[in-house]
Amino acid sequence: MGLGIPLLLLTLYLGYRMYLNHHRPITEVSTITNRRPSTRIAGLDGATIESYPKTQLGESWELPVPNDNICPICLCEYQPKEVLRTIPECNHYFHANCVDEWLRRNATCPLCRHLRER
Ligand SMILES: [Zn+2]
Ligand SMILES: [Zn+2]
Known part of the structure; x- marks a missing residue:
């Protein structure tokens, strides 16, 4: 098994992410940040x-x-x-x-x- 296929998938994935970032309307950004996992605590130590x-x-x-x-x-x-x-x-x-x-x-x-x- 070479690295060819995983690398190709990674490239496709990153390309897709860039596509999404580029085309995502600004109003959706806030909903994305709210979707953080609930286990993450946003408080102070x-x-x-x-x-x-x-x-x-x-x-x-x-x-x-x-x-x-x-x-x-x-x-x-x-x-x-x-x-x-x-x-x-x-x-x-x-x-x-x-x-x-x-x-x-x-x-x-x-x-x-x-x-x-x-
Ligand atoms: Zn009190
Ligand atoms: Zn205050």
Whole structure:
């Protein structure tokens, strides 16, 4: 068995792919990227999440933005002694537990969906 036939098939396949790329309408591109395998997780790894600054709330705690004392993920009020994590890109903050869970599955801030460049 020589390499002739596999090589020919590869050439045909690549040619076909180029043909598809060339002729695919732009509107289809988004559906293609959404069709990634579900096993692939688009979130951040633990080390990246850990590198985001954490704030432990004291008994008399002050938030960077007054009157913004509800975690947008679980919709619970922040309580003393709870640990918050801030997303450096946009300075949004959440319960560390809530946002860690979120960031493992999504690389974007839940509030502004700011796409993190990796
Ligand atoms: Zn929360
Ligand atoms: Zn944000």
